[in-house]
Amino acid sequence: MSVRKSATASVRRVASLASTTARPTTERERERRRIAVLCLPFFALAIVAGFVPLAMLVRISFAEDTIWMEGWSLEAWEALATTPAYRRVAWNTLWFVGLATGVSVALGVAVAHALEKYDLPAERVVVAAVSFPIALPGIVVAYLITVLLGNQGVVTNAIATVTGASAFDLASATAITGLFLGYVYSLLPRATMVLRGTYAEVNAQAEEAARTLGASRWETFYHVTLPEIRPGIAAAAILTFRSGLAIFGTVLILQSHKVITLQIHNEISVGSYAPDVAAAIGLVYVVFIVAFTFVGLRFVDDDAVEV
Amino acid sequence: MTGDASPRADGGSTATGNSDAASTTRPDGGSVTASQNRRWSRSGRALSTLLGRPIVAGVVAVVTAFLTIPVLVAFVSSFAESGSGVLPTGFVTFDHWRKVLGFGDYGVRQNAIPGLTYSLLIATGGMVLNVLIGVPIAYALARYDFYARDWINTFAILPLVPGLILGIAFIQTYPEHGRSSLGLLAGYCLLKSPYMVLTVQSSFQSMDLVRLEESARSLGASWPRTVLTVIVPQARRGIVAGAIITWTLAAAEFNFTHKVASGSPDPFAMFLYRNIATNASYLQSAAAVSVYFLIVVAAIVVLQLLGKRGFSTAHQ
Numbered sequence: 183m184s185v186r187k188s189a190t191a192s193v194r195r196v197a198s199l200a201s202t203t204a205r206p207t208t209e210r211e212r213e214r215r216r217i218a219v220l221c222l223p224f225f226a227l228a229i230v231a232g233f234v235p236l237a238m239l240v241r242i243s244f245a246e247d248t249i250w251m252e253g254w255s256l257e258a259w260e261a262l263a264t265t266p267a268y269r270r271v272a273w274n275t276l277w278f279v280g281l282a283t284g285v286s287v288a289l290g291v292a293v294a295h296a297l298e299k300y301d302l303p304a305e306r307v308v309v310a311a312v313s314f315p316i317a318l319p320g321i322v323v324a325y326l327i328t329v330l331l332g333n334q335g336v337v338t339n340a341i342a343t344v345t346g347a348s349a350f351d352l353a354s355a356t357a358i359t360g361l362f363l364g365y366v367y368s369l370l371p372r373a374t375m376v377l378r379g380t381y382a383e384v385n386a387q388a389e390e391a392a393r394t395l396g397a398s399r400w401e402t403f404y405h406v407t408l409p410e411i412r413p414g415i416a417a418a419a420i421l422t423f424r425s426g427l428a429i430f431g432t433v434l435i436l437q438s439h440k441v442i443t444l445q446i447h448n449e450i451s452v453g454s455y456a457p458d459v460a461a462a463i464g465l466v467y468v469v470f471i472v473a474f475t476f477v478g479l480r481f482v483d484d485d486a487v488e489v
Numbered sequence: 490m491t492g493d494a495s496p497r498a499d500g501g502s503t504a505t506g507n508s509d510a511a512s513t514t515r516p517d518g519g520s521v522t523a524s525q526n527r528r529w530s531r532s533g534r535a536l537s538t539l540l541g542r543p544i545v546a547g548v549v550a551v552v553t554a555f556l557t558i559p560v561l562v563a564f565v566s567s568f569a570e571s572g573s574g575v576l577p578t579g580f581v582t583f584d585h586w587r588k589v590l591g592f593g594d595y596g597v598r599q600n601a602i603p604g605l606t607y608s609l610l611i612a613t614g615g616m617v618l619n620v621l622i623g624v625p626i627a628y629a630l631a632r633y634d635f636y637a638r639d640w641i642n643t644f645a646i647l648p649l650v651p652g653l654i655l656g657i658a659f660i661q662t663y664p665e666h667g668r669s670s671l672g673l674l675a676g677y678c679l680l681k682s683p684y685m686v687l688t689v690q691s692s693f694q695s696m697d698l699v700r701l702e703e704s705a706r707s708l709g710a711s712w713p714r715t716v717l718t719v720i721v722p723q724a725r726r727g728i729v730a731g732a733i734i735t736w737t738l739a740a741a742e743f744n745f746t747h748k749v750a751s752g753s754p755d756p757f758a759m760f761l762y763r764n765i766a767t768n769a770s771y772l773q774s775a776a777a778v779s780v781y782f783l784i785v786v787a788a789i790v791v792l793q794l795l796g797k798r799g800f801s802t803a804h805q
Contacts, residue, residue, distance in 0.1 A: 213633065216712060220629035223622040224645060224682070231679040232650055235658030242661055251661070289552055296549045300542065308549060310789070311556045317785045319743040319758060322778050325765045326559035329566075334771050336562050336576070363555075370552065399541040428651035430744045435766050443653050443744075450657060457661070464654040472649055479643060 236468065242461035258458035262466070268445075275441040279426035282365035283373075287419050289366070290373030291411070295403075298381040315371045320364075320431025327364045327436065331355040358439050364432040372425055373418045380414025420478040424471055442467055564782055567775035577772075585776035589764060601760055605780075608757030611670055612739040615677035619735045622678070623685030624721060624728060630686075631693035632702070645686045652680050656748025668751040676749060677739040684738065685731040692727025696720075730795050737788040741781055757781075 206212040246253025262268050293312060302308060315323070330337050332355040342349040354360045384407060392402045430443040437444070442463065449460035562577075567586065570579025591601045629635075630642050650658075659672060666672050698720065705715040721728070746758040755763070764777035 212712075214635070217629050217633050217635050220625040221641065222625075224626040224686075227618070227622050227675065227679055227682075228644075231659070231675040232655070235655060235662040236650065238662040239654070239658045289548065292545050292548045293552055296545050300546065302546070302549070304553075307557075308553050311553045314560065314785065314789070315556055317737050317741075317788070318781075319741045319761070321743050321758075321762050321765050322741070322781060325774055325778055326563060328771075329559040329563050329775075330555075332771075336558065367556065371556070398536075399538045400536070403541075424647070428648075428653070428744070430651075430653045431747075431762075434747075443651070446653060446657070457657075460657060464657060468650055468654055471651070475647055475649070476643065 236465075239461045239465055239468075243458050243465055245458055248455075248457050255458075258456070258462040261459055262462050268463070271440055271442055271445045274439060275427065278362070278439060278441060279365070279423060279429075282362060282369055282426050283419055283423045286366050286369040286373045286422050287377075287415060289370055290377045290418060290422075291415065293370075293374045294377035294381045295407075297378060298384070312371050312374045315367060316375065318368070320368065320429050320433075321435055322431075323364050323367050324432045324435035326367065327360050327432075328355040331360050331363070356436050356438050361433065361436045361438045364436060365426060365429060368429060368432065369422045369426055373422045376418040376421060377411065377414050380411045380417075384410045416478070416481060420475065424475060427467070427471060560782065563775045564779045566772055567779045569772060571772075585770075585772045586779075588773055589776040589780065601755075604755035604760050605757055607670075607754040608740055608760075611673050611756070612677065612736050614670075614674045615681065615739045616732050616736040618674065618678040619682055619685045620728060620732055623682050623731065623735075624689050624724075627686045627689035628693060628698075628716065628720065631690050632698045646683045646690075648680055648683050650679075652676075652742060652744035653748065655680065656745040659745075659749055668749055672749055673746065673756065676745050677742055680742060680745060681735040681738050684734045688731035688734060689724060689727045692724040692730075693720075696723055726795050730792055733788050733792055733795075737785060740784060 202211045203215050203218055206215050242248070242251060243258050244254050244256070245251045246255040246257075293308070296302060297305060297308060318326075329335055331353060332338065333350055333353045335349075335353060335355060338349045338352045338354075341347070341352055388410075389402050389406050392406045393399075397405065427442070429441075430447070433439065433441055433444045434447065446460050446463050446467070448454060449456045449463065566577035568581045568583070569577030570582050570584075571577065589601065626641075626645055630638065630645065655676060659676060660668060663672060701719060701723065702712075702715055705719045706712065710719070741758050741761065743758040743762065746756050747762065750756050750759050761777055761781060765774045
């Protein structure tokens with residue numbers, strides 16, 4: 183069959199599918215129409231508010247004149263490919279977010295484990311403490327880090343009082359460690375949420391059996407619990423890493439590490455206005471997130487996914 | 490009995506250690522394990538059995554403190570006169586709250602109430618739009634099995650475009666309407682829709698949808714009527730919970746707002762930003778942040794009344 187013929191056949195098939203969906207005669211076609219009607223509002227919004235702006239971003243990244251968005255040039259992409267500074271930003275982002283994800287997921291496992299298995303004295307407090315920060319935007323998290331570690335911070339001043347050093351020297355909110363704690367502050371609750379869902383489905387009988395047969399707690403965890411929660415850990419890591427890549431408000435205020443969101447922001451700031459470069463970075467960033475998510479989720483049970 | 494006894498085989502075991510030892514040192518049970526697999530150490534005295542719980546509990550305590558202390562300190566110090574020193578001093582004053590909300594004569598700072606109201610209205614609009622787009626697709630995904638269902642599912646429950654990028658793209662694509670309230674509303678709706686879809690979906694998944702639908706249909710109801718008057722009311726808890734979550738998150742959405750907001754009236758996220766980043770005192774920022782804390786706490790209380798565990802999309 184020639185290419186033209188097969189293309190015509192595909193077009194015809196799509197057309198007939200569309201016409202039967204619009205005017206269904208069988209129950210199956212009616213069901214298809216229902217599905218289409220139910221999905222339509224979401225996709226209408228996704229196209230208007232999501233896909234069209236993304237397509238516009240592609241256009242901007244190739245624009246020669248960035249004020250009127252006219253002409254075509256590869257300048258932005260060339261700059262992106264050849265400037266070492268951009269590679270450094272990418273590397274900065276990946277290791278920083280990766281490390282924050284690792285720490286958050288590890289702590290999340292501990293918290294979810296304790297909430298599920300132990301009789302904690304203040305379980306409701308822990309649950310509230312872990313779920314509250316999910317609602318906080320990055321700028322508030324940045325402020326909370328300065329409350330802990332800033333010049334007037336609680337921890338800073340406590341240490342200063344004990345050691346006699348000046349609080350100004352001890353303040354680490356705007357150091358990279360402060361930013362790291364800010365990332366963990368935002369990411370840990372998300373990781374814990376996913377892991378709590380996984381833990382609720384762990385087979386406690388298998389653990390009890392292992393304990394009765396003489397396994398220590400660590401052996402039980404490592405050989406019995408861990409294999410069961412592994413999909414949850416993977417899902418938590420994927421979602422946490424994604425959320426970590428999107429953090430912007432925290433970095434904007436603390437400014438101690440050049441990650442990709444801050445770089446995009448700088449590209450469109452007054453003084454270094456380069457929307458084409460910003461658009462190109464943004465596209466690389468979106469493509470990376472989408473590819474990462476879809477590749478990652480192929481290895482994970484879909485039910486473990488929560489935002 | 491065991492070939493490789495744990496290194497910490499000292500007598501002093503904790504209460505938990507004792508109870509475990511009691512359950513595992515039965516003469517036959519223990520020896521069977523040991524002969525089958527020599528790698529198992531004697532559980533009652535293993536290092537992890539003695540120290541595991543205290544260590545994990547300690548980690549949880551540190552995490553809880555790390556997450557709660559700054560929130561509490563910020564809230565408390567918003568009523569303090571001085572924030573220097575380890576703990577805030579000089580209670581109780583409402584100066585910072587008044588200053589932040591723009592009451593009284595405090596120079597050029599304008600009244601924050603219009604901005605707050607505006608923001609909350611837009612968040613409400615985004616929430617309503619989210620119910621309209623989120624509930625149908627959640628129902629389609631929970632009830633039917635169709636081509637590319639998994640892909641559409643992933644697409645609907647994961648925010649694929651970060652707010653910062655969406656904001657930049659938005660104002661370039663719609664130069665006239667991008668900065669308007671409508672632009673903010675559409676952006677909030679799209680950015681927060683995953684929370685709505687997930688919450689409603691988990692609500693639908695706990696119902697026997699096929700049976701409900703078939704019963705209603707066999708009694709003579711049309712399909713639209715079945716969906717609107719039988720199925721959707723059954724999921725109202727999930728819908729309300731999703732609405733509260735999307736509303737609260739949209740009320741303080743910053744990354745997108747920062748790029749799109751035009752300035753007047755100032756959305757709530759920009760009000761927070763102004764009070765945190767630019768020439769505001771430490772205690773004034775505390776008051777501004779506390780305004781949002783109050784909103785979140787109210788939302789969580791309502792969510793818990795609805796039977797949710799705080800900001801979780803999971804169905805209980």
